[in-house]
Amino acid sequence: MPRTAFFISDGTGITAESLGRSLLAQFENVDLRMLTKPYIDSVEKARTLVEIIEATAVRDGEQPIIIDTIVDEGIRDVIRGATGFKVDIFSTFLKPLEQELGTHSSYSVGRTHSIGKDEVYMDRIHSVHFALDNDDGARTHQYDEADVILVGVSRCGKTPTSLYLALQFGIRAANYPLTEDDLDENGTLKLPKVLATHRHKLFGLTIDPRRLTAIRHERRPNSRYSSLDQCAQEVEQAEALYRQLHIPFIDTTRFSIEEISTRMIAETGLTRRFSPR
Amino acid sequence: MPRTAFFISDGTGITAESLGRSLLAQFENVDLRMLTKPYIDSVEKARTLVEIIEATAVRDGEQPIIIDTIVDEGIRDVIRGATGFKVDIFSTFLKPLEQELGTHSSYSVGRTHSIGKDEVYMDRIHSVHFALDNDDGARTHQYDEADVILVGVSRCGKTPTSLYLALQFGIRAANYPLTEDDLDENGTLKLPKVLATHRHKLFGLTIDPRRLTAIRHERRPNSRYSSLDQCAQEVEQAEALYRQLHIPFIDTTRFSIEEISTRMIAETGLTRRFSPR
Numbered sequence: 001m002p003r004t005a006f007f008i009s010d011g012t013g014i015t016a017e018s019l020g021r022s023l024l025a026q027f028e029n030v031d032l033r034m035l036t037k038p039y040i041d042s043v044e045k046a047r048t049l050v051e052i053i054e055a056t057a058v059r060d061g062e063q064p065i066i067i068d069t070i071v072d073e074g075i076r077d078v079i080r081g082a083t084g085f086k087v088d089i090f091s092t093f094l095k096p097l098e099q100e101l102g103t104h105s106s107y108s109v110g111r112t113h114s115i116g117k118d119e120v121y122m123d124r125i126h127s128v129h130f131a132l133d134n135d136d137g138a139r140t141h142q143y144d145e146a147d148v149i150l151v152g153v154s155r156c157g158k159t160p161t162s163l164y165l166a167l168q169f170g171i172r173a174a175n176y177p178l179t180e181d182d183l184d185e186n187g188t189l190k191l192p193k194v195l196a197t198h199r200h201k202l203f204g205l206t207i208d209p210r211r212l213t214a215i216r217h218e219r220r221p222n223s224r225y226s227s228l229d230q231c232a233q234e235v236e237q238a239e240a241l242y243r244q245l246h247i248p249f250i251d252t253t254r255f256s257i258e259e260i261s262t263r264m265i266a267e268t269g270l271t272r273r274f275s276p277r
Numbered sequence: 278m279p280r281t282a283f284f285i286s287d288g289t290g291i292t293a294e295s296l297g298r299s300l301l302a303q304f305e306n307v308d309l310r311m312l313t314k315p316y317i318d319s320v321e322k323a324r325t326l327v328e329i330i331e332a333t334a335v336r337d338g339e340q341p342i343i344i345d346t347i348v349d350e351g352i353r354d355v356i357r358g359a360t361g362f363k364v365d366i367f368s369t370f371l372k373p374l375e376q377e378l379g380t381h382s383s384y385s386v387g388r389t390h391s392i393g394k395d396e397v398y399m400d401r402i403h404s405v406h407f408a409l410d411n412d413d414g415a416r417t418h419q420y421d422e423a424d425v426i427l428v429g430v431s432r433c434g435k436t437p438t439s440l441y442l443a444l445q446f447g448i449r450a451a452n453y454p455l456t457e458d459d460l461d462e463n464g465t466l467k468l469p470k471v472l473a474t475h476r477h478k479l480f481g482l483t484i485d486p487r488r489l490t491a492i493r494h495e496r497r498p499n500s501r502y503s504s505l506d507q508c509a510q511e512v513e514q515a516e517a518l519y520r521q522l523h524i525p526f527i528d529t530t531r532f533s534i535e536e537i538s539t540r541m542i543a544e545t546g547l548t549r550r551f552s553p554r
Contacts, residue, residue, distance in 0.1 A: 012535045012539040014539070015295045017552070022346060023370055023374060026382035027375075027382050030378050030380060038539050071303070085377045094300065094303060101307050105304050125437060126495070135409075163444060259288070266316055
C-alpha cells in the first residue's frame with residue numbers, strides 16, 4: 001500500500017505540486033501516491049478535503065504528507081487540523097521574509113495567480129499564434145519578427161518546443177524543417193536560402209536516431225521516412241550542418257521540453273517577454 | 278533602486294522561480310527585481326554566480342534574496358557563502374521529511390527534472406499534434422479520440438488552452454469554433470451536428486465582449502468581426518447555448534491559461550496522462 005502525498009492550493013496547485021514533486025523525488029525508494037488538490041478556496045472545501053485526508057490516513061495505515069501553498073489563514077487553519085505530516089511552505093518562509101523586507105505580507109487569496117496585465121495575455125496569445133503560423137516552415141516572411149528560428153529534421157521536437165516557448169515565456173519561435181530538398185548534388189545538407197539572412201536567430205535540435213525512428217513510426221509505420229537508416233542519415237547531416245555553421249544545438253533525446261526551452265534561453269540569452277505563473 | 282531576488286537551480290529553475298514568485302508576490306509594496314539562474318550545476322558556475330550576487334549586493338546597497346532548489350551539497354555550500362537572505366527550500370524540508378519517511382533522500386543532481394519514461398514523451402508529442410490537427414474545427418473525425426472538445430467564439434482562448442492541456446497534462450483537446458454558420462433561421466445558435474454525438478465531451482469558453490473586441494482588433498482592425506456589437510452578440514448567443522444544453526463553461530477574461538486549464542480539470546474530472554515537471 002503506497003503512502004499518500006497531498007499537494008493543496010487555493011489556486012492552480014502548480015507551485016505546490018512542482019515543489020512537492022521536487023522534494024519527494026529525493027526519496028526514490030518510498031512508494032508514494034501523489035494527489036493534487038487545487039482551488040481549495042473556501043473553508044467548506046477545506047473541510048471536505050480534510051475528510052478525504054482522514055479517510056486516506058486510515059486506509060493507508062500511515063499519515064499522509066501534506067504540502068500546501070494556501071494563503072488564507074482561515075482555510076489554512078482547517079487544513080492544519082488534518083492528520084498528516086505538514087510541509088507548510090508559506091508560514092515557514094513568509095515570517096522571516098517579512099522581517100528581512102521590513103514589511104508585512106498580503107495574504108490575499110489567489111494573488112499570485114491573477115492574470116495580471118492585459119499586455120501579458122495579449123503577448124501570450126500573439127506568441128502562440130505566431131508559433132502556429134510559422135510552424136514547420138509554413139511561412140517564412142515573418143522571420144524578421146521571430147525571436148528564434150528552430151531548425152531540425154522532421155519530428156525532432158521543433159513544434160512542441162516552439163509552443164512551449166510561446167506559452168511560457170512569450171517568445172516568438174518559428175520553426176523550419178531540414179529535409180532532403182535542401183541537399184546539394186553531393187548529398188550534403190545546405191542551409192536553406194530563406195534561413196541564410198537569419199543565421200543569428202537559428203537554433204538547432206537534434207535527436208537520437210533510434211528515438212526518431214520510434215516517433216516517426218507512430219506517424220508512418222514501415223516507411224522509408226521512419227526507417228532507422230533514413231533517420232540516422234538525416235540526423236548526421238543536420239548535425240554536420242550545425243557544426244559547420246556554428247549553429248548552437250541541443251539533443252532533445254535526453255531532455256524534457258522544459259529543459260530544452262530553458263537551456264536554449266540560458267545559452268542564447270533570449271529575452272522572456274513575461275514570466276511563467 | 279529595486280532590491281534583487283535570485284531564483285537559483287541546478288535544473289530548469291521552474292520550481293525555484295514558481296515558489297519564489299509566489300512567496301514574493303505577498304509583498305506587493307516592495308520593489309523587487311527577480312532573476313532566474315538555472316543550470317547552476319557545477320561548483321565553477323556557482324562561484325561565478327556568487328560574484329554576480331556580491332556585485333549586486335554592493336550596487337543595490339542591500340543584500341539580495343536568494344531562493345534555491347540546488348540538490349548537490351558542494352554547489353549549495355558555495356551559494357551559501359554568498360551575501361544574501363537565503364530561503365533554502367531543500368535543506369529546510371528534506372531533513373524533517375527524511376525523519377518522517379524513515380529513510381535517507383538521494384541528492385542526485387537534476388533527478389527531478391529528468392525526462393522520465395519514453396511513454397511520457399510520446400504521449401506529450403501525440404497530444405500536441407492532436408491539438409494542432411484538431412484546432413479550430415479543422416478535423417472532426419478524430420473526436421472519438423478526444424478527451425475534451427473546447428467550444429467558443431473565435432479568439433476566446435480555445436487554441437492556447439488546447440495546447441496547454443496537451444503540453445502540461447497530455448490531455449487530447451480538440452477545439453471547435455461557434456460561428457454564424459451555426460445560427461438557425463431565427464438567429465439562434467444551434468449545436469453544430471458534428472458536436473451532437475460528443476456532448477459529454479464539450480466544454481465552453483466565454484469572454485468579456487470588450488476583451489474580445491480588443492483581441493480581434495489586433496487581427497482584423499475596424500472590421501465587423503472585431504466590432505463590439507458583433508462580439509457582444511456572439512458571446513451572448515454562445516452563453517445561451519451553454520446554458521440551454523448544460524455545457525459547463527468558464528469565462529477566460531479573468532483567468533490565465535493555467536487557471537482555465539486546471540479549473541477545467543477540477544470541474545470535469547478529466548484525467549491527466551502525466552504530471553507537469
